[in-house]
Amino acid sequence: MFDRLRRWRAERFEARHPLPAEAWAEARSRLPLLAFLSDEEGQRLGRRAWHFLHAKRTSMHPDLAAHTPFDEPAQLALAAQACLLTLGWSDDEHDEAFAGFHEILILPDAFHRQVEEMDEFGVMHAYEDERAGETSAQGPVVVAFPDLMESGDFSGFNVVIHELAHKLDMGNSLDIDGFPPLPRDMDPKEWHRVFTAVWDDLQAHLERGEAPPIDDYAATHPGECFAVCCEYFFSGPDVLSGAYPELYDLLTRYFRQDPLKRLPADELR
Template sequence: MREFLRRFSWRHYQLKRHALADADWQHACAHLPLVTAMPDAAQQQLRELSTLFLAQKAVLPADGFALSTAQQIEIAIWACLPVRQIGLAVYASFHAVIVYPDEFLAPREEIDEAGVVHTGHEQVSGESWDAGPILLSWADVEAARIPDGYNVVIHECVHKLDLTDGDMNGVPTLLGRGIAPSEWQQVMRAAWQTVGQEEKLLGYTSVDDYALESPAEFFAVLSEHFFTAPAELQADLPAAYALLERYYDQRPLDWNWAAIDAAYPKHEPDDSGYRRSGAEH
């Protein structure tokens, strides 16, 4: 009881000390009908977590880019959405988010069949380093305001969740989530096979085909769809949707999607596909 009271008092102190101005919070949420369509209690919970996130993490501009308080809050909202019920402790492995104005060059290293190491750079919209910060393109954060299955902040933060079992392998730590590792792997493997068959037979997939890059990307992409296009994910991959609902302990299908759709009518992605990120290992 004493430890609980100590933590409660510290949380209360941090929320009071770093309280977000109502005007800044409302300005950030004005661009995010998905958030305002959530129940009031969930919105309040998200606001508190966003406050603590910004108190604990540095959200920094890169390349002379300037970030407003509302922009920092917007990033914090998306970062906190996946852990709304899990808690911020799972983000202990990183302390900074670095934001570029647009896509940026990330270093890459590949080893060819002869064992020769080739170094270079790749243009990406986001990146999550195993032992370091999250990097984001602000242009892609803005693009994610339309809830259509793409959200670069959620994607990169899910990579951090993935690392909680010690490896970025598509399986986060499942302690306290009521899910056995064998069940997680079975459901995700079946979903992977379904998406892979879609790509092979139809030439397109029900989720972004970047998911097939690796199990880690599959978990991250499905999580994007879970929060921002849940009806489509449930229809296409019902077992995977149900698994993520249990893992995140959230029911995005219960949010007011009529209001969301009114704010952002459904549209088809263009032929260029999604702008995608990398996970730095």
């Protein structure tokens, strides 16, 4: 009964609000990350992104909105990067994963937060942290416009994917701890073992004074490790699979996608 109701609602939405084909084609042409999807993936992602735009509010800071155009293709491109994470999941799984927020807020630039952390000796340290994005349990997803404009290629950086990965992470505890709700066919012990091995390797690189194979922000917190690995999974899959093949395989099963197969040969590193 509920499946039929969901299908009826989806069909009614598509009948009343058909995906604007030209705007979606333009959105895909602007972002390499979307340009190499299969036709079936592209249509499914387009429909989901269009529904996302109607379900969530996308707003710009007044200072940014006053002089920055953000047309329909740009809005679709933003929504598509968010929905790329759940492209391999059912509509119900997608809706449940993103039920915990209602707005994406775009700020003119990176912003600062005062952060307090306790070190291993119990000493509290306060510092100012510059951020490209931010996610909280009840508030909006916040992204900085310059970083949004730098997202969408195969560089391994994507602020939208990073912040929405935090939303997935919060799905079972509202905490950002690198341990999102897992499907029934995945073993939590395997998840913990694989991510712990990656975490330990990142720390070992830094202790040796070496650059880790992925952005060293992943070494700051287990939740950031998960989010950064999600960025690389979608926008630098060759780098992630080369550095941490077991983790890459784990994420293909979690997301039910294999972005490496989409990556054009001239993008391989």
